[in-house]
Amino acid sequence: MTEQKATNVTWHEHQVSKDERFKLNGHKGAVLWFTGLSACGKSTIANAVDYKLHLAGKHSFVLDGDNIRMGLNKNLGFSPEDRTENIRRIGEVAKLFAYSGTFALTAFISPYKDDRNKVREVLGAGEFIEIYVNASLETCEQRDPKGLYKKARAGNLPNFTGISAPYEAPENAELVLDSDNKGIEALADEVIAYLQKNGYLSA
Amino acid sequence: MTEQKATNVTWHEHQVSKDERFKLNGHKGAVLWFTGLSACGKSTIANAVDYKLHLAGKHSFVLDGDNIRMGLNKNLGFSPEDRTENIRRIGEVAKLFAYSGTFALTAFISPYKDDRNKVREVLGAGEFIEIYVNASLETCEQRDPKGLYKKARAGNLPNFTGISAPYEAPENAELVLDSDNKGIEALADEVIAYLQKNGYLSA
Numbered sequence: 001m002t003e004q005k006a007t008n009v010t011w012h013e014h015q016v017s018k019d020e021r022f023k024l025n026g027h028k029g030a031v032l033w034f035t036g037l038s039a040c041g042k043s044t045i046a047n048a049v050d051y052k053l054h055l056a057g058k059h060s061f062v063l064d065g066d067n068i069r070m071g072l073n074k075n076l077g078f079s080p081e082d083r084t085e086n087i088r089r090i091g092e093v094a095k096l097f098a099y100s101g102t103f104a105l106t107a108f109i110s111p112y113k114d115d116r117n118k119v120r121e122v123l124g125a126g127e128f129i130e131i132y133v134n135a136s137l138e139t140c141e142q143r144d145p146k147g148l149y150k151k152a153r154a155g156n157l158p159n160f161t162g163i164s165a166p167y168e169a170p171e172n173a174e175l176v177l178d179s180d181n182k183g184i185e186a187l188a189d190e191v192i193a194y195l196q197k198n199g200y201l202s203a
Numbered sequence: 204m205t206e207q208k209a210t211n212v213t214w215h216e217h218q219v220s221k222d223e224r225f226k227l228n229g230h231k232g233a234v235l236w237f238t239g240l241s242a243c244g245k246s247t248i249a250n251a252v253d254y255k256l257h258l259a260g261k262h263s264f265v266l267d268g269d270n271i272r273m274g275l276n277k278n279l280g281f282s283p284e285d286r287t288e289n290i291r292r293i294g295e296v297a298k299l300f301a302y303s304g305t306f307a308l309t310a311f312i313s314p315y316k317d318d319r320n321k322v323r324e325v326l327g328a329g330e331f332i333e334i335y336v337n338a339s340l341e342t343c344e345q346r347d348p349k350g351l352y353k354k355a356r357a358g359n360l361p362n363f364t365g366i367s368a369p370y371e372a373p374e375n376a377e378l379v380l381d382s383d384n385k386g387i388e389a390l391a392d393e394v395i396a397y398l399q400k401n402g403y404l405s406a
């Protein structure tokens with residue numbers, strides 16, 4: 001038994017580095033942080049980018065309300081404190097995905113500049129790509145696919161971004177998408193072009 | 204402008220399915236949940252499995268104290284409630300990795316049976332592989348690489364699993380590793396063999 005125990009220490013501990021993970025995937029990992037008003041198109045564009053990356057054999061994953069609010073963050077509400085913790089957790093998870101060699105596409109309103117900047121700070125240089133999906137409040141209110149703006153205007157949704165809670169637009173986003181005037185596919189292509197141009201699509 | 208807006212609705216929304224992600228990677232995703240006493244070898248074995256999977260071109264990622272306690276769960280302590288929330292969050296993140304087509308290897312003591320079973324429940328059939336790294340308290344106390352058992356015995360570590368807090372061993376783990384008598388590499392190979400035998404290593 002003593003002999004067998006000794007084998008525990010002969011195995012040299014290996015850590016697979018971030019770069020080795022990037023090499024296996026043939027591209028880098030990064031966080032693509034989509035931010036903007038409700039109904040601005042964040043989630044639809046993120047899913048379109050995810051689909052296009054997948055077709056090109058790249059590894060990506062969308063973190064959005066569907067898989068986060070029902071799971072990891074189901075114990076959080078919409079108060080300013082809970083929104084901050086919501087974004088903090090999403091940032092940390094997105095970072096893990098990026099380090100594993102995957103493009104983490106996050107689609108959350110993330111209205112507070114300070115919260116977004118904190119995520120930027122936990123990531124390395126070039127690993128946080130802030131994408132401002134810019135649609136006017138008017139456009140979003142016209143779309144209103146879930147009737148949320150209507151509810152908020154009627155005073156039935158406290159803390160609703162753009163109506164009863166603030167949205168702090170990014171000032172130095174890596175990418176600004178004009179969602180008032182361009183369609184989903186064109187905007188998704190702009191994101192892919194950004195990744196291509198900045199070397200993310202090779203290891 | 205009206206024409207351009209219309210393109211928003213012509214893009215058919217695609218969701219990349221779990222199976223399509225598995226196909227891209229050439230293998231399934233799953234959670235490999237290592238549980239056991241402090242110093243039983245969880246993290247070392249998980250990293251050895253990660254390394255071997257990586258060399259074989261498979262996608263995997265280790266979630267452990269190093270990247271979770273300093274990030275996602277840095278606002279949690281070691282009370283029973285915080286341990287439960289710690290494991291819940293890790294389970295949800297591991298699930299996201301598994302759904303993205305990656306083997307999520309988690310290396311946490313996770314002493315409570317109920318907490319581990321809750322993670323099992325949020326995952327689909329076959330997606331949660333519980334791996335009990337079985338080392339006797341005696342073995343772990345002899346190893347004691349960080350001097351934690353010594354501190355706990357001296358009464359300086361409240362809630363230390365095995366000494367001042369309980370460890371509830373799994374009764375129906377998918378895999379039990381004999382860490383008293385076998386070395387790291389042999390145990391890692393047992394995990395790989397389990398994945399191979401049960402069809403996880405192909406899509």
